[in-house]
Amino acid sequence: MLSTELPKGAVPKLERPGPLRERVYEALLELIITRVLQPGQHLVETELAGQLGVSRQPVREALQRLDTEGWVDLRPAQGAFVHEPTEQEADQLLAVRGLLEAEAARLAAANTTPEASKRLRALCDEGERALRADDIDAVVATNAAFHAQVMELAANSVLAELSAQVDRRMRWFYTPIARTRGAHSWDEHRELIAAIETGDEERAQQAMRAHTEQTRAAYREHSGSGH
Amino acid sequence: MLSTELPKGAVPKLERPGPLRERVYEALLELIITRVLQPGQHLVETELAGQLGVSRQPVREALQRLDTEGWVDLRPAQGAFVHEPTEQEADQLLAVRGLLEAEAARLAAANTTPEASKRLRALCDEGERALRADDIDAVVATNAAFHAQVMELAANSVLAELSAQVDRRMRWFYTPIARTRGAHSWDEHRELIAAIETGDEERAQQAMRAHTEQTRAAYREHSGSGH
């Protein structure tokens, strides 16, 4: 036995395969977000199972989870169809997202620490760097990380859970217009950081609200001219 | 064929049994809310299947949905355990609930109509009647109906969906203290109706916020003295 010689932290995680349905869920979610599976498309359990190399069972379970989270519509005795988001739904989603994020910003201001604002600044720098490099994926990812950091500061797990759900669906709409947006986005982030650092709850809330409303307006403009 | 003689609305719905997993889901949810299945309890698929007279499959699917909605914790290779809510979580839940409801009230004030306020008043009357009759279940049900009506006025389905989820979990905590609360609750509802009727968004938002904060305070007091 050589277990005694191993320092405790040396073995990171032992790479657990994890439940299969989980991986199927993530795989399908990726396919939906990247539009490989298009809105309205009929998802056949057998096909997906074959392509992913698993049986129907994990696929079924993944589809049902996707249904409860609003990514697909599961019509009885008919199967799963990729959800088709409407203009109205997108707007409502952005409204709710703004509400949740604004509250998170307010709470973050109440719980602010020096280390936290340092991390926020770092993410801001990284985001602007990615923007200059025209790396859209990095911009989106960093943006998500920034909001996640604010959410962590808010220290409300229920709020975080709901927001995470809403955020991912928002990114589904948002990614196409990430390029046109993002320009002023990081300036707004700077303002938000300043508010959080000084612990000004009201100002932080307002800053985040303004930020999300900007996004909402950008989406409206984009979708309005889009067709 | 006598189908031609039937007036279109005469046959209500033909009473479809509906998917089995759905009924299992509702049955289990009922058992959890009524505390028949207690927090922390290990739920064995085989047992539940036997008691409900179905196979493991629908039970599994129901449990996984309950997991994503936070009613049970699904530990890998171990099974489902009824979620044990903490004080902190309850407080966070009430905070988020207040946020969502306040926004709903604001939107309701923006979309108000005479018929809507009439319905709200009717629900208020019914609630006070139930309170005087000491019918706790009716009080809780009417309260839920009232909030649902406000939510419908808000006309934001995303908000409604999230709120419904949060609300049900809140009622899980709330039902035990419904008796002590509820006294002033309907007075606060009256104030809210007045604000909605006049289309005063700000006032409606504040009224709902005050209302939910009262509930939060009542819960804190109750749980604080409870042990």
Added chain:
DNA sequence: CCGAGGGATACTGCATACAGTATTCCCGAG
């Protein structure tokens, strides 16, 4: 040529069977 009816097809919903793994209890060594 068009519409209705019937059968074939294909997919979902549920049940059952099998394999993998965590837990528990018992036994033996110290």
Added chain:
DNA sequence: CTCGGGAATACTGTATGCAGTATCCCTCGG
């Protein structure tokens, strides 16, 4: 008497099979 190890147990995770039902196409009558 206590602690470590190992087998037995029980439950979950996954795969397969079967029945019910909606859809589609082809055919037949008008």
